[in-house]
Amino acid sequence: MIMKSLAGWRFFVAAAIVGIFFFNGFCFSQKAPNYRFMHEATSAPDVSFYDYIIVGGGTAGCPLAATLSQNYSVLLLERGGSPYGNPNITYLSAFGAxxxxxxxxxxxxxxxxxxxxxxxxxxxxGGGSCLNAGFYTRAPTTFGDGLGWDADLVKESYEWVEKKVAFEPPVxxxxxxxRDGLVESGVTPYNGFTYDHIYGTKIGGSIFDLDGNRHTAADLLEYANPSGLTVLLYASVHKILFRNQVGERPRARGVIFRDASGTKHKAYIKxxxxxxxxxxxxxxxxxxxxxLSGIGPEKELKSHxxxxxxxxxxVGSGMAxxxxxxxxxxxxxxxxVSLIQVVGITQIGSYIEAASGENFAGASTTRDFGMFSPKIGQLSTLPPKERTAEALARAIDAMSELDDSVFNGGFILxxxxxxxxxxxLTLRNKNPNDNPIVHFNYFQEPEDLERCVSGMKIIEDIIESKSFINFRYNDMPVPVLLNMTASAPVNLLPKHMNVSTSLEQFCxxxxxxxxxxxxxxxxxxxVDNDYKVIGVDNLRVIDGSTFTYSPGTNPQATVMMLGRYMGVKMLQERLASEAAK
Known part of the structure; x- marks a missing residue:
C-alpha cells in the first residue's frame, strides 16, 4: 500500500488524474504528406474565386474538400495551422500535451x-481528430434513418475514411x-473487434496505428485532386458575404477572412x-x-x-x-499505457470505457501535461480569473514531488x-476568434442523471468482478474509490461531503x-436534409453542429463520414444537372 490515510489517497487520485493520460513512449517517425496545395493565408490574393468555399478544415471539412476537389475548384479555410511536424499531435506517447x-x-x-x-x-x-483519444467507431445504423441517408453510400463513405485513418488496436x-469485467457484469454479448455500433461489449478502432502514430482527418486530403484544392492555414473567417436584395432570398456569395498578419482577404464563389x-x-x-454574418435570433444579433x-x-439552440x-x-x-479501446454499449443509455497509465521511473517531466492536468485547468480549485501562470506552475511543481507509483492505475469512465x-450558444462579442457563451445544462433532465447512475453501478460491478481482481486493492471498496475521485477537484462546481452515499450527487x-x-x-x-441553410441560397452547414445527439460512442468517425458522404452527393447532383443541360 502506497498511502494508508484516506486524505493521502485523495491526493493520490488528484495526482493520478493528472498523470494517467500522459506517458513516456518511443516516438516513431511519420512522414508528412507533401501537400503542395497547402499554404499560409498570408500568401492569398486580395480577391479570389472558387466553385466551393469551405470554412473549417476539421473532421468534416477535410473529407468534404478532398471529395469536391475531384471535379471543382475548392478553397478550404482553416483558422489554425498544420498538424504535421507537431509531435504533441502525432505521437500517442504525447497525448494530452x-x-x-x-x-x-x-x-x-x-x-x-x-x-x-x-x-x-x-x-x-484535421480538427478534433488531432486532439482526441483516438477511438474510432461508427454510428448506429438507425442514426441516419430520420435524416434520409443512403445506407449504401454511408457504408462506402465510412470505408473510404477507414482506409486512411482507422486501425485495430492491441489489447x-x-x-x-x-472487457471481461463488462461481460461478467452483464454487458453482453461480446462482439469482438468491430467498427459497428452493437449492444454489448466490443473492441473499437483507433486512429493511432500500431507504431503509435496518429492519423487525422487531414490525412484524408491525400485523396484530393491537387489541382482542384487550395488550403489556407491561419485564415480566420470573419463574415459570410450575402447578396441580400429586398424581395429576394439572401444568397451567399463569399467570405471575408484575415490572415495571421491581420490583412483582409475576400474569396467569392463563382x-x-x-x-x-x-x-x-x-x-x-x-x-x-x-x-456574426447576420443569420440568427434577431434580438441577439441586434444586441451586438x-x-x-x-x-x-x-441558430445556437439545442446545444448539448x-x-x-x-x-x-x-x-x-x-x-x-492505453487510451480508449474497449466499450460497453449498454441497453440503459450509458457507454462504459477505460484508459490506463503506467509507473514512470524518473519521468517527472511528463506530469506537466495531462488530460486533466492543472495546465488545462481541470484540477484547478481557483476561479478562472485567478488561474495565473504562477498558480498553475505551483500545482505542477507539487505533482513533480510525488512518488512514481502514484501514477500506476487507470480510469473506468x-x-x-x-x-x-x-x-x-450566444455571442460574447463580434470577434470570431473569441469563444462564444455556451450553456450545456448538464443533468438538467432527470433521464440523463438516471443514465449516469445506472452506468456508475455497472462500473462498480466491473471493479468488483473476478476479471478485475488483479487491478484493485482488496482493502479499497468501491465507496472509498468514489470518495477519492469525488474529492479530486475536476471542475468548478461546488463539492459535497460524502458524495459516495449518493450516486446522483457523485454524477x-x-x-x-x-x-x-x-x-x-x-x-x-x-438546415434541411441536404444541409442547406433554410431560407438562404448557396449556403450549407456540414458538421457536428447539425446533430441532435452524439452518434455512437464517439462521433469522429461519423463526422468524417458525413464530409465524404455529402461531398459525393453534391458531386453526383451537380454533375447530373450539368449533364442534363
Whole structure:
C-alpha cells in the first residue's frame, strides 16, 4: 500500500488524474504528406474565386474538400495551422500535451462553459481528430434513418475514411480486464473487434496505428485532386458575404477572412447558381459564424449591432455535451499505457470505457501535461480569473514531488448517451476568434442523471468482478474509490461531503466533458436534409453542429463520414444537372 490515510489517497487520485493520460513512449517517425496545395493565408490574393468555399478544415471539412476537389475548384479555410511536424499531435506517447498548450498558437483553444466545466475546441487542420483519444467507431445504423441517408453510400463513405485513418488496436492486460469485467457484469454479448455500433461489449478502432502514430482527418486530403484544392492555414473567417436584395432570398456569395498578419482577404464563389459556401466550423464555430454574418435570433444579433440578414431563432439552440464521469482505480499491479479501446454499449443509455497509465521511473517531466492536468485547468480549485501562470506552475511543481507509483492505475469512465438535456450558444462579442457563451445544462433532465447512475453501478460491478481482481486493492471498496475521485477537484462546481452515499450527487459533482459537444445548427431547424441553410441560397452547414445527439460512442468517425458522404452527393447532383443541360 502506497498511502494508508484516506486524505493521502485523495491526493493520490488528484495526482493520478493528472498523470494517467500522459506517458513516456518511443516516438516513431511519420512522414508528412507533401501537400503542395497547402499554404499560409498570408500568401492569398486580395480577391479570389472558387466553385466551393469551405470554412473549417476539421473532421468534416477535410473529407468534404478532398471529395469536391475531384471535379471543382475548392478553397478550404482553416483558422489554425498544420498538424504535421507537431509531435504533441502525432505521437500517442504525447497525448494530452496539445490539450495542455495554452499558447495563442496552440492547436487547442480552451473554453469554459457557463456550467463551470472546462472544455476545448480544435484550432488545427484535421480538427478534433488531432486532439482526441483516438477511438474510432461508427454510428448506429438507425442514426441516419430520420435524416434520409443512403445506407449504401454511408457504408462506402465510412470505408473510404477507414482506409486512411482507422486501425485495430492491441489489447493488453488492463483493457482485457475491463472487457471481461463488462461481460461478467452483464454487458453482453461480446462482439469482438468491430467498427459497428452493437449492444454489448466490443473492441473499437483507433486512429493511432500500431507504431503509435496518429492519423487525422487531414490525412484524408491525400485523396484530393491537387489541382482542384487550395488550403489556407491561419485564415480566420470573419463574415459570410450575402447578396441580400429586398424581395429576394439572401444568397451567399463569399467570405471575408484575415490572415495571421491581420490583412483582409475576400474569396467569392463563382457565378452560375451551383457554387456554394459551406460552413464546417464545428458545434461552436458554425452557429457563431452564422450569427456574426447576420443569420440568427434577431434580438441577439441586434444586441451586438449586427445587421440582420435572416431572423433564424434556432441558430445556437439545442446545444448539448455528453457528460463524462470517471472512477480512478489505483492498481497494485503494473498496467499498460492505453487510451480508449474497449466499450460497453449498454441497453440503459450509458457507454462504459477505460484508459490506463503506467509507473514512470524518473519521468517527472511528463506530469506537466495531462488530460486533466492543472495546465488545462481541470484540477484547478481557483476561479478562472485567478488561474495565473504562477498558480498553475505551483500545482505542477507539487505533482513533480510525488512518488512514481502514484501514477500506476487507470480510469473506468462512462458517457451518457444523447444527452436529453440541452443548452444554448450566444455571442460574447463580434470577434470570431473569441469563444462564444455556451450553456450545456448538464443533468438538467432527470433521464440523463438516471443514465449516469445506472452506468456508475455497472462500473462498480466491473471493479468488483473476478476479471478485475488483479487491478484493485482488496482493502479499497468501491465507496472509498468514489470518495477519492469525488474529492479530486475536476471542475468548478461546488463539492459535497460524502458524495459516495449518493450516486446522483457523485454524477453532478464529478461531471466532466468527453469533448463530444454538438448542436446549434440542427437538421430540420437551421438546415434541411441536404444541409442547406433554410431560407438562404448557396449556403450549407456540414458538421457536428447539425446533430441532435452524439452518434455512437464517439462521433469522429461519423463526422468524417458525413464530409465524404455529402461531398459525393453534391458531386453526383451537380454533375447530373450539368449533364442534363
Amino acid at each position: 496539445a490539450l495542455s498548450d495554452l499558447s495563442p498558437a496552440s492547436p487547442s483553444q480552451r473554453f469554459i462553459s457557463e456550467d463551470g466545466v472546462i472544455n476545448a475546441r480544435a484550432r488545427v487542420l 493488453k492486460q488492463w483493457q482485457s480486464a475491463v 457565378k452560375g447558381g451551383k457554387s456554394e459556401v459551406i460552413i464546417s466550423s464545428g458545434a461552436l464555430g458554425s452557429p457563431q459564424l452564422l450569427m 449591432n449586427i445587421t440582420v440578414v435572416l431572423d433564424q431563432p434556432w 455535451d455528453n457528460p463524462m464521469n470517471a472512477v480512478f482505480v489505483p492498481s497494485p499491479a503494473d498496467v499498460e 462512462e458517457k451518457v448517451m444523447g444527452p436529453v438535456s440541452k443548452g444554448n 453532478k459533482d464529478t461531471v466532466m466533458t468527453i469533448w463530444h459537444y454538438h448542436g446549434g445548427c440542427h437538421v430540420g431547424k437551421v
